[in-house]
Amino acid sequence: MALLFRFSQLRNSIWSSCPARLRMQHTGLSPGTLLDPKSYEKRLFSTRVQETASLHRTDLGPCISGIQPLKFQQTSEHEQSAPLLIFDIETTGFFQKTTGNFQKGNRITEFAVRDLCGGKNSTFETLINPERDVPGYLKKVNNINTDLVCKPDVPRFSDVLPLLLAFVQSRQTPGKPVIWVAHKANTFDAPFLAQEFNRCSAQMPEDWLFVDSHCLARKLPMLEPSEDKKHLLNLESLSKRYGISAEGSAHRAMKDVTTLCHVFQKMSFDLKLTYEGLINEATKASYFSKLLK
DNA sequence: GAATCACCGTCAGACACTAT
DNA sequence: ATAGTGTCTGACGGTGATTC
Numbered sequence A: 001m002a003l004l005f006r007f008s009q010l011r012n013s014i015w016s017s018c019p020a021r022l023r024m025q026h027t028g029l030s031p032g033t034l035l036d037p038k039s040y041e042k043r044l045f046s047t048r049v050q051e052t053a054s055l056h057r058t059d060l061g062p063c064i065s066g067i068q069p070l071k072f073q074q075t076s077e078h079e080q081s082a083p084l085l086i087f088d089i090e091t092t093g094f095f096q097k098t099t100g101n102f103q104k105g106n107r108i109t110e111f112a113v114r115d116l117c118g119g120k121n122s123t124f125e126t127l128i129n130p131e132r133d134v135p136g137y138l139k140k141v142n143n144i145n146t147d148l149v150c151k152p153d154v155p156r157f158s159d160v161l162p163l164l165l166a167f168v169q170s171r172q173t174p175g176k177p178v179i180w181v182a183h184k185a186n187t188f189d190a191p192f193l194a195q196e197f198n199r200c201s202a203q204m205p206e207d208w209l210f211v212d213s214h215c216l217a218r219k220l221p222m223l224e225p226s227e228d229k230k231h232l233l234n235l236e237s238l239s240k241r242y243g244i245s246a247e248g249s250a251h252r253a254m255k256d257v258t259t260l261c262h263v264f265q266k267m268s269f270d271l272k273l274t275y276e277g278l279i280n281e282a283t284k285a286s287y288f289s290k291l292l293k
Numbered sequence B: 001g002a003a004t005c006a007c008c009g010t011c012a013g014a015c016a017c018t019a020t
Numbered sequence C: 001a002t003a004g005t006g007t008c009t010g011a012c013g014g015t016g017a018t019t020c
Helices: A001-016 A037-042 A138-142 A157-171 A184-199 A213-218 A235-241 A253-270 A276-281 A285-291
Strands: A046-052 A083-092 A109-113 A123-127 A178-182 A209-211
Touching: A109 A157, A109 A184, A109 A235, A109 A253, A123 A157, A123 A253, A138 A253, A138 A285, A157 A184, A178 A253, A184 A209, A184 A213, A184 A285, A209 A213, A209 A276, A209 A285, A213 A253, A235 A253
Parallel strands: A083 A178, A178 A209
Antiparallel strands: A046 A123, A083 A109, A109 A123
16 A cells, blocks of 8 residues: 555656646647637537636636736746636546446536636537436536436537637647646546547547646645645635635536636645646646556 | 663555545 | 545554663
8 A cells, every 4th residue: 555655656756747848749630620619609509618808818817807817937948828728527427447338437418618818718618418327316416417418409529529629729829738727637537538539539639738726735735733634625625715605506517617717826826836837737638548548 | 781661654454535 | 326545543663762
């Protein structure tokens, strides 16, 4: 156990010390085939792209009312122009590796993402048809059931994929990585995303980097010496810590994304997180693709 | 030198937490 | 309902100080 623990620590150390800046490679879908983001709303599907209050491109803070823009400390080597995408998914259950049998295992039922840079078309959210039943107990968790997502006007992930890639491409700065942030990204959201890409015979672009806000939360200083840290790492506890009031439907993807946007910038401030520091915390997309093999 | 004790670090197992 | 990770606790061994 301890050996495994040390291996885990060593592995994390290696990952976090590896500067991950890679050139964009094949996504499995050529840019020419990607749909124009402007055409999203013409589709029958319930996929939506929305505008939030615009912010200057060099401000990596969110563009949510009542929140001050967050600025990372500048370094000489990095310019602050990589998109920072806060995302969340709802699924039919927990992540289970389903090598070679894509009919089994859990699927994504909702996807939401918000670009912290804000501006026009800075959010993307959609229900996703999981092509399987949604367990009844999840109705209580996120109010998503089989009747809501298993119908013809809800797109499958393979339908959403080109839209998602187009959305990211529309937010991306050429030559810069795309930084995805989610709570428990390393063990839940990113592996799920990699699995769905895999099902579509596609690969996540190699310049996609994933940052787990749960890992960042572990580094936060305790407010009280007697505080039990393990009870303060979920998104709800973090939002309470920072006095953030939840808006929207309970435990739905975009609501959690909005909450995480607030929490993330507060955490970044507390941790004095630099852009370079964030890059060092990130895990490359290819890592999650390899997990499936 | 031998025996005893306290302290510290390591280890294994159990449990809790987290995501949906 | 799953799986990975962190924390806690008790057991154990090593080391140094103290006492006889």
